[in-house]
Amino acid sequence: MALRAPGDTDWMAAAAGLARRGRPASAPNPNVGCLIVKADQVVARGWTQAGGRPHGEAVALAAAGVAARGATAYVTLEPCVHASARGPACSDLLIRAGVARVVVAVQDPDPRTDGAGIARLRAAGIEVTVDVLPADARAAMAPWWTRQTMGRPFVTLKLATSLDGRIAPADGSSRWITGDRARAHGHLERASHEAILVGRGTFEADAPRLDVRLPGLEDRSPKKFVLTRGAAPEGWTAVASPDAIEGVDSLLVEGGAGAAAAFLAADRVDRLLLYRAPILIGDGKAALGDIGLTRIAAAHGRWRLADSRMLGSDRLDVYERVRTI
């Protein structure tokens, strides 16, 4: 194993930031970030493009040109070894460009690569360092990583509630709990997921409004699932349970209380977006139905606060599921 060099973690953190730019458009390909550095200067940056090609390394190497010779490439995922009709293998591209060193955050769990990319680079005389900020890289590529290793999408649950955890007054009136900025942020989240899901009731109340309504992002409206045992209307896919979601890397569960509870009860929620308006409702519609909790002790230690910010007078708290596997 090659030793780490000073600055490796800083450069890799930047590469992980680049990787995030590929989400969700790179799906079903991994959103890889690539940074090419020479003499402590950034030479070029790249990330996987929409539809999955070109790969992040190909983008960065094309931008670097001859400056890649002798440089270090930071990649969030092991470079691939399989050439396809859609493009050459990234490990071959790196060898051809003459980079001196490749720093890899995580080895590719895809059986077509899984160590073979690192071996090919080393066989070509390139110094390779592996396992630099692997957790950051996995987080940046969480949707792809989750599907690749667990066979299911990375699921974000959105809840918009009053301070006392209600989503509507008892009469069910009014969908507007949070303010403009929180709603705009919700639309941005919608645009950054490959698919959304709602329960049957929310579908019936809100279906026409479940698009991305942000200027310039209208074409980023995601695929649409409805959780129901019945049939799905045109443009929607019906799924009978949280385990039945197929074909997407990232899913945003938008509501309502029954759908949210079903995903939590199945432990299929990886990230929780909690928008909270500074109001009290009292008797009203609860944010969640039964999530199968029997002992309060079992509720603790499952969620870690990852981000918190004010959106106008509303607060957004982002929690991540703590998984010990």
Place this chain on the structure above:
Amino acid sequence: MALRAPGDTDWMAAAAGLARRGRPASAPNPNVGCLIVKADQVVARGWTQAGGRPHGEAVALAAAGVAARGATAYVTLEPCVHASARGPACSDLLIRAGVARVVVAVQDPDPRTDGAGIARLRAAGIEVTVDVLPADARAAMAPWWTRQTMGRPFVTLKLATSLDGRIAPADGSSRWITGDRARAHGHLERASHEAILVGRGTFEADAPRLDVRLPGLEDRSPKKFVLTRGAAPEGWTAVASPDAIEGVDSLLVEGGAGAAAAFLAADRVDRLLLYRAPILIGDGKAALGDIGLTRIAAAHGRWRLADSRMLGSDRLDVYERVRTI
């Protein structure tokens, strides 16, 4: 009206901070803060002592001694004019000490003073400036001010919930939602109130535990009210409604959902302490019962975030009731 001098607001902000130290022990007297300043240096500080005497001005002037001559006194409330068996009038003390100037945050609404203190100081040749940071001073003396001007206590409502607004699982088990640091903070709040109130159900479940359990503060356990139409047990006072609270400046409503809802429905809550544990409960006991809300629009604009902090893995948000009167 005398003009303001540079630095007046900074010194008054400090005096308001001193005033807070008098809470809740000064009750039923106002918790006045007093700062004596000469040549831009603090000469002495004082605040109303336990039981209401000595007054803040008396404490500060005693500490200043001859240094008070020619100084400026910053007081959060107009100095009193009524001498009593328990001590002299503060306006007389200030005149006798030879201060050159008195800066007053707010005129005393108590009819025994109500402008007479300011008049007496001016008659003695002292320069008096009024209305410097009055909102800060009223906030620092909120319990006394509320009772003095509205005839009811300043009420803080404490809620400790899960992220989804539940206070217990459906079977009602477990009172421990939040962690050690949040509970210790709750005890500190208990010690800083003149009285606590719980509903009948919480009384029956938790009565033995409703004391201050912080080292050194055991003797600060507040008076105890229970919201019930029935009789109160020994050591407790029964009240049939939120409007029936008498004889205290500050009240902490500790639970449960029915008592909390009764105070909110009567619009008797001035401050909201929201402790939130990073857990989800789903079906369970809600934090609030019916608060009389009929339209969602009426819920907006009532609460303003005043403070937010992490207590271990729990979050405390403090909201204040926005009153436009």
